[in-house]
Amino acid sequence: MPYAELTITVPESVWISEVSGAHPETTFRVLAATANAATGVARIEIDGNEAAAVCDEIRSYDAVTDLTVLGTGEAACRVQIETTVPLLLSSLQDSGVPIEMPIEVRDGELRLELTVPSETLSSLGETLDRLGIAYTVERIQQDVESDPLLTDRQRWVIEEAIDRGYYDTPRRTTLVDLADDLDVAKSTCSEILHRAEERVLKDYLADERSVPAGTTAPSD
Template identity: 35%
Template structure:
């Protein structure tokens, strides 16, 4: 779903569906009492883009009541709609209550808190990492050696190596934790 707007009688949405059988899809709409109209905007062998007018459904009403502003596009796959939203814990709890009250089946796939990059590294780590990046230390092949980087920063190579290692550890752990590739990994900070 790309966008949705309330109308006097319900909702107007623009949806792109991946399907090779548009006839079957629109036959379902023809038989659904909550769908008042639809218009095909574009179609090819793999997908169809259409505008649909229908009654507002319980999940959307619950989200609206909880004050949740969903982000678009939304994905609808195999009868499940995936919604991303930026919200507070209080509104998320209210959404859960609204879903339960409306008997809406739901599953929370993930709750994340964005990493504040300004708190990820110390000022010194930022300084050394920026200098290393600027001088090509992370290029392949390297634009400068650890010894050259240390000379530019006027410190010994082992100090630069230690600062970079700790910065790299924070960045890598934060990235892996954010992408959920390793269970149980503590976020830095």
Template identity: 35%
Template sequence: MPRANLAVSLGDEWAGRLSRRHPDAEFDLVAADPNGTDGYQLVRVRATDPDPAVAAMRDARGFRSLSVVREGDTAALVRFRAAYPLVLFALSREGIPFEPPLRCRDGTGSLSVTAPDPALSALSDRLGEYGVRYRLESLSAEPTVDAPLTQRQRDVLLTAVEMGYYDTPRDCTLTAVADAVGTAKSSASETLHRAEGAVVRRFAAAAEAEPSDNGG
């Protein structure tokens, strides 16, 4: 299927307002489930000092249940509930999965979309209907990466990585990951287990395909 890289204008949405107010910061939307007009989202804020941008999120209109899941010197992971960026809503309306991240910087968002030609055409019409201006950065005939994970597995796995679940020692618990993605602990555990299995199998297949170097 074709893979398109898009640059979209974020307008007066939270991502547009905040990224224009803090042009030195990057807001990466790494998890969202846009089945409605708003819901829980997970954003990684990256900057030389992310604290001002995070403080602006706390003060901005439209944010609910905001909490800092993880913070460091140059990045912070923030969970909140707010209206989804229109581009995500458009993807959902056309049945196209969101492929994180939606990278927001200085009022512009960039993301990759993989879908059949008719769906991409319908997405273009939908964005026009919503008044979202966009630019096609590139279009390839096939995805550049053959992802072995479902969208949900990707979301939960990326969230766990961002929160430090796979760090040594671990920086967060499975319960914290489940809370961040809005699911039960047992469901998060099963999803991670399936994702880990898929990643390990893909790694093993790639390793077996590599030429052997046994010195002989």
């Protein structure tokens, strides 16, 4: 199946376009989301020094019916937002695109990574064109292995973590240093590593559990 990377310009009618444009140094990291034609709910991490002020601005939008703060940190907070205009999310879902979280919005743009059948990718393009949503295909690779264990981004972060000694004992680098080296937020780096580790471990254990009874497992 094709693998594609898209940069989508969030429509101005969607509140996050204006808010992220007004705070270009702030990253809006969507951790989970669901939507139908009328409403949407998203759990978002707002990462930046103006997180509290950003929350107040979001509450002022008529389309935002509720904002609940779930947790706060030094320069970030996690919120759950309910909205009546889930245009972008519903359009992705209507195209049959499985959305792998987290996805990030920054300065009015959403970065999306997809591994989907060609017809689904075409359907997404047709949906975005029909709705007048601008997008750029940053990369497309055709012969991607069907149902890969890791996404390209997850593989890249894992390989960099291994090369830099993150998994060594003792560790030769910290999560903070690794995130700085890769130019991503610490929380993003942690989330990508966690999801990649989850997939690798579950795949490994699935193989181990499939070993026929009576077979001796190798020792450490």
